Amino acid sequence: MPDIVFIRGLRLETCIGIHAWEQQTRRPVILDLEMASDVARAAASDQIGDALDYAAVTACLTEIVTQNQHQLVETLAEQCAAQVMRKFGVTWLRLRVNKPGAVGDGVDVGVVIERGGLE
Numbered sequence: 255m256p257d258i259v260f261i262r263g264l265r266l267e268t269c270i271g272i273h274a275w276e277q278q279t280r281r282p283v284i285l286d287l288e289m290a291s292d293v294a295r296a297a298a299s300d301q302i303g304d305a306l307d308y309a310a311v312t313a314c315l316t317e318i319v320t321q322n323q324h325q326l327v328e329t330l331a332e333q334c335a336a337q338v339m340r341k342f343g344v345t346w347l348r349l350r351v352n353k354p355g356a357v358g359d360g361v362d363v364g365v366v367i368e369r370g371g372l373e
């Protein structure tokens with residue numbers, strides 16, 4: 255199992271859904287992301303430049319989610335995963351996109367995707 259840098263419970267507002275009214279209504283989605291990263295390399299230098307900067311990844315995810323609208327959570331998940339892998343050179347990640355309350359109060363629904371290979 256690789257070392258992991260994670261972001262858990264990232265709550266962002268977006269327009270997402272298959273119904274017309276959902277395209278006019280901003281609502282929360284919650285992202286949980288695990289990314290393979292060489293933690294030992296960053297620890298050896300103690301320099302952020304050698305680390306997978308979770309603040310930078312958070313800013314990237316925030317822009318994608320809040321500046322775009324989608325019908326499906328699958329589409330949002332794929333877009334986020336592809337951009338994180340492309341922009342930060344992440345080789346493996348697992349992303350959960352949760353659309354809380356979409357089918358009823360207190361019920362979580364969404365997707366979990368895993369992309370890339372474990373080295």
Ligand SMILES: Nc1nc2c(c(=O)[nH]1)N=C([C@H](O)[C@@H](O)CO)CN2
Pocket residue numbers: 270271272273276325326327328353356357
């Ligand atoms: N697999 C999915 N099923 C559903 C989605 C989705 O994004 N992926 N979306 C909806 C509706 O937008 C629902 O969230 C609100 O009525 C239904 N099923």
